[in-house]
Each structure stands twice: as C-alpha cells, then as structure tokens.
Amino acid sequence: MTDTKTRLLDAAEALFADHGIAATSLRDITTSAKANLAAVNYHFGGKDGLLEAVFDRRLRPVNRERLALLDAFESAAGAECVPLEQILYANLAPPFRTLEEWGESGQRFMRIVARINADPSSRIHEAFLRHFDVIRTRFLAALGRTLPDLDPTEVERRFHYSLAAMLHTFCWGAQIDCLCAHPSDHRERVFTSLIEYAVAGLQAPRHSIDVDEMRRLEVEFEGAPV
Amino acid sequence: MTDTKTRLLDAAEALFADHGIAATSLRDITTSAKANLAAVNYHFGGKDGLLEAVFDRRLRPVNRERLALLDAFESAAGAECVPLEQILYANLAPPFRTLEEWGESGQRFMRIVARINADPSSRIHEAFLRHFDVIRTRFLAALGRTLPDLDPTEVERRFHYSLAAMLHTFCWGAQIDCLCAHPSDHRERVFTSLIEYAVAGLQAPRHSIDVDEMRRLEVEFEGAPV
DNA sequence: GTCTATAGCATGATAGAC
DNA sequence: GTCTATCATGCTATAGAC
Numbered sequence: 001m002t003d004t005k006t007r008l009l010d011a012a013e014a015l016f017a018d019h020g021i022a023a024t025s026l027r028d029i030t031t032s033a034k035a036n037l038a039a040v041n042y043h044f045g046g047k048d049g050l051l052e053a054v055f056d057r058r059l060r061p062v063n064r065e066r067l068a069l070l071d072a073f074e075s076a077a078g079a080e081c082v083p084l085e086q087i088l089y090a091n092l093a094p095p096f097r098t099l100e101e102w103g104e105s106g107q108r109f110m111r112i113v114a115r116i117n118a119d120p121s122s123r124i125h126e127a128f129l130r131h132f133d134v135i136r137t138r139f140l141a142a143l144g145r146t147l148p149d150l151d152p153t154e155v156e157r158r159f160h161y162s163l164a165a166m167l168h169t170f171c172w173g174a175q176i177d178c179l180c181a182h183p184s185d186h187r188e189r190v191f192t193s194l195i196e197y198a199v200a201g202l203q204a205p206r207h208s209i210d211v212d213e214m215r216r217l218e219v220e221f222e223g224a225p226v
Numbered sequence: 227m228t229d230t231k232t233r234l235l236d237a238a239e240a241l242f243a244d245h246g247i248a249a250t251s252l253r254d255i256t257t258s259a260k261a262n263l264a265a266v267n268y269h270f271g272g273k274d275g276l277l278e279a280v281f282d283r284r285l286r287p288v289n290r291e292r293l294a295l296l297d298a299f300e301s302a303a304g305a306e307c308v309p310l311e312q313i314l315y316a317n318l319a320p321p322f323r324t325l326e327e328w329g330e331s332g333q334r335f336m337r338i339v340a341r342i343n344a345d346p347s348s349r350i351h352e353a354f355l356r357h358f359d360v361i362r363t364r365f366l367a368a369l370g371r372t373l374p375d376l377d378p379t380e381v382e383r384r385f386h387y388s389l390a391a392m393l394h395t396f397c398w399g400a401q402i403d404c405l406c407a408h409p410s411d412h413r414e415r416v417f418t419s420l421i422e423y424a425v426a427g428l429q430a431p432r433h434s435i436d437v438d439e440m441r442r443l444e445v446e447f448e449g450a451p452v
Numbered sequence: 453g454t455c456t457a458t459a460g461c462a463t464g465a466t467a468g469a470c
Numbered sequence: 471g472t473c474t475a476t477c478a479t480g481c482t483a484t485a486g487a488c
Contacts, residue, residue: 004453004454018347019347020248020345020347020348022246022247022248022249023248023347025480025481025482026481026482026483027480027481027482035454036454036455036456037455037456037482037483038454038455038456038483038484039453039454039455040482040483041482041483041484042453042454043453046482046483047482069444072443072444072446072447073443075447076443076446076447085435085440086440086443089437089440093440093444111346114344115344115345117344118340118341118343118344118345118397119246119341119344120337120397120398121244121245121246121249122246154419157416157419157423158419158423160391160394160395160398161391161394161395161420161423161424162391163394164390164391164393164394164395165386165387165388165390165391167390167394168386168387168389168390168393168394169386169387169390171344171346172346172386188437190383191437192435192437193380193383193384194387195435195437196430196431196432196434196435197383197384197387197427197428197430198387198427199430199434199435200426200427200429200430200431200434201423201424201426201427201430202423203426204422204423204425204426204427205422205426206422208422208425208426209311209418209421209422209425211315211414211417211418211421214311214312214315214319217298217299217302217312218295218298218319220298220302221298221301221302230471230472251462251463251464252463252464252465253462253463253464261472262471262472262473262474263464263465263473263474264465264466264472264473264474265471265472265473266464266465267464267465267466268471268472269471272464272465273464
C-alpha cells in the first residue's frame with residue numbers, strides 16, 4: 001500500500017478531473033483514498049493545498065522538460081533562430097509524453113489543467129499561473145526571434161491561440177470523435193496535426209483578409225429569407 | 227424596475243462569471259437581484275434551470291445569427307465553395323457583436339461559456355452542447371467543401387483548434403495585456419487577428435513538419451547540462 | 453502520523469401564509 | 471408571484487485520544 005499522502009493525491013486527481021473541483025468534497029477524496037477525513041488537513045493544510053499539490057506534482061517536471069528542450073534546440077541553432085516547429089515541439093512534446101507515461105492518470109491531469117486555466121476566479125489560479133511565468137517569457141522570446149517582422153503583440157496573441165488549441169485538445173481529446181478516430185496512432189497524429197496547424201497560424205501573413213468586404217457582403221444579404 | 231425573472235438572470239450571469247458557477251449560491255444571487263430566495267425555484271425550478279436559462283438567453287440569438295450569416299455567404303457563393311475567411315467570419319462575427327452590444331454583460335457571458343465548455347462534468351454540459359449541434363454540422367460541411375483535399379478528420383480537428391482559440395480569447399481577453407494593449411481598436415484587431423490565424427491554420431500543408439527529425443535532435447542533446 | 457468525534461456554518465429545496 | 475420559516479444535508483476545519 002502506498003502512503004496516505006500519495007493515495008490522497010491520486011484520489012484527488014481522479015475525482016477533480018472526473019467530477020470537477022468544486023463538486024468534489026474532502027469526504028469524497030478521503031473515502032476514495034481509504035484515508036481519514038482529517039488527513040487532508042494534516043498533509044496539505046486544506047482543500048486548496050491539496051489541489052495545488054496535485055498539479056505541482058505533474059506540472060513541475062513537464063515544465064522543466066519544456067525548458068530543457070528549448071535550451072537544447074537553441075544550442076543546436078547556435079546564432080540562428082530556432083525554427084518554429086522546434087519551438088512548438090519543445091512546448092508540446094513534454095505534456096504529450098506525460099499523457100503516454102501516466103496513462104489514464106495523465107489524461108485526467110490535463111483535464112484539470114484545462115479547467116483551472118478556464119476559471120480565473122479559482123483561488124489557486126494565481127499559483128497556477130506562476131508555474132508558467134518562465135515558460136511564457138522564454139517561449140515568447142524565442143518566437144519573437146524567429147518572427148522578427150511580426151509585431152510582438154501579435155506574436156503574443158498567436159502564441160495564446162496555439163496554447164488554447166493545445167489545452168482544448170487535452171481537455172476534449174478523449175471525447176471528440178475526430179481526435180481519437182484511430183486509437184492506435186491517435187496521439188502521434190494529433191501531436192503532428194497540432195504542430196502543423198500552429199506553425200501555419202503563427203506564420204499567417206498579415207492583412208491577408210479583408211473584414212470590411214465581408215461586412216459589405218453581409219449587409220447586401222441583410223433581410224434575406226432565412 | 228425590471229421584473230424579478232430578468233433581475234435574477236442578470237444577477238446570476240454576473241456572479242457566475244465573476245466567481246464561478248459552483249462558488250455562487252442561490253443566496254448570493256437572490257440577494258444581488260433583490261429577490262427572494264424562493265424565487266429561483268419558482269421561476270427556474272432550481273439552480274441548474276437558472277444556469278441553463280442564463281446561457282439560453284444569449285446563446286440562442288448568437289447561434290441564429292451564425293447560421294444566417296453562413297446562409298448568406300453560401301447564397302453569395304452560388305455553386306462555388308465559400309471562402310475560408312467567410313466561414314470563419316460567420317462563426318466569429320456574431321459573438322464579437324454580442325460583446326460590443328451587451329458591453330460588460332456580454333464579456334461576462336462569454337466567460338461563462340468558456341467555463342462550461344472546459345468542464346464536461348457539469349450537469350448542464352449536455353444541454354450546452356446541444357446548442358451547437360446544428361452549428362457544428364453546418365460549419366463542418368462548409369469547411370469540408372472548401373477544403374476538399376483535406377481528410378475530414380483533420381478538418382474537424384482544425385475546426386476545433388480554431389474554436390479553442392476563439393473561446394480562449396473570450397475568456398482571457400480582458401486579462402491578457404497583448405489582447406487589450408490598445409483599448410480603442412482592440413476588438414477589431416483581435417477579431418482580424420483570430421481570422422488570419424485560423425485561416426492560415428486551416429490551410430496548413432500536411433506533412434510539412436518532420437517530427438522524427440526533432441526527436442533525433444532531442445536525443446542528441448540528451449543529458450546536456452541544463 | 454493517523455484516528456474519532458464534533459463544532460460551526462452554508463447550502464438547495466420546499467411547505468404554506470398572503 | 472412573492473414572502474417567511476425551516477428542513478435535511480453537506481461542507482471544511484479542528485480538538486484531542488492513541
């Protein structure tokens with residue numbers, strides 16, 4: 001039998017992911033972990049501490065690996081800028097590897113991450129964001145070097161779009177048909193698909209679309225029978 | 227004074243968005259709405275009914291407008307396929323318009339949508355998804371016609387990436403510096419930025435990246451000093 | 453370090469007067 | 471349609487035995 005602390009973390013991770021964080025009570029967790037109700041307060045100081053410990057445990061190694069990968073690619077590039085696909089690979093490969101190595105548990109964890117990310121009102125949201133401070137800075141810098149002609153504001157926007165696509169995939173991967181149509185090579189395909197999409201998006205030419213023209217088209221058809 | 231039902235909807239929308247759904251009690255809502263505690267059960271049958279009514283109220287007109295726009299562009303295209311940017315415009319313009327027309331209230335609503343979307347365990351999640359059944363089918367069909375050479379599975383994946391970028395923007399728009407650096411023309415810029423990014427992403431060439439090569443590069447640097 | 457027991461409070465829902 | 475009053479349940483957190 002693993003120790004109480006680990007059993008609590010495992011149980012909390014599973015329940016938070018499956019039923020939501022707010023909907024999961026300490027009773028649910030301690031019952032599932034076959035631990036005592038008071039154990040949570042003893043080991044983690046409360047529910048918030050437990051939640052923080054849950055994502056600390058997995059997020060820390062993932063983000064360390066992300067930085068290591070970016071370092072490696074930057075070394076390989078020397079004075080050149082790092083190719084876009086390598087920057088995205090450095091960002092995506094570690095969580096995907098976690099998904100594989102941790103199995104069900106990894107999938108559940110990613111769903112928790114997606115949920116906290118979408119809920120800025122969560123009390124631990126700030127602590128959550130702090131995990132990404134360095135990541136954000138380093139990856140934005142790398143992207144800026146590779147896309148020198150793009151307004152830094154626009155670089156940041158597009159970086160966020162790419163992160164959103166990734167998080168959405170982790171959150172929905174198990175449920176959207178198209179994302180798991182072929183279970184065997186599923187993850188590998190999605191991984192490649194995400195990078196291809198984001199590389200193209202990040203490189204999108206500016207002023208390539210004419211919004212006003214579509215507005216005109218829209219007005220033309222206003223009041224047309226629906 | 228507006229009627230109780232509307233006041234309850236307004237109060238619930240604001241509180242759900244600002245503090246989260248689970249963290250908002252019926253007491254918070256009825257107090258804020260200057261209504262009686264029992265009013266929620268009378269008008270909506272309970273908390274879930276209220277939540278469903280909250281997003282029904284705004285989602286229905288937005289999705290109706292989406293379909294109307296797509297219809298208009300398909301009419302304009304005749305036998306041709308609808309250009310990608312028009313399909314994305316039809317999907318994006320209605321929620322952006324809502325954001326403008328409803329002001330603060332619209333922003334809050336979008337945050338609720340993003341939150342429910344990221345939380346598949348919510349009891350009303352199924353009801354939520356039903357709002358998008360027709361949208362999903364119609365837009366996927368249009369995309370498939372415009373991208374005939376792309377595997378339908380891949381079309382669906384990329385459609386999801388694009389939706390994710392949009393939702394993420396609605397959820398974070400007010401908080402990420404880069405998304406609101408220039409308040410005056412902020413929304414117009416983000417709107418255009420999103421379409422440019424998604425159009426490029428949807429058109430991404432397949433097999434344009436070599437994952438294995440990056441894996442080799444990674445192994446080469448394995449164990450390098452971090 | 454783990455347990456039992458319980459304090460102290462907030463919750464969603466409802467019954468029934470008006 | 472709106473109110474008051476209350477029920478039954480669930481919650482987190484803690485005190486104190488072992």
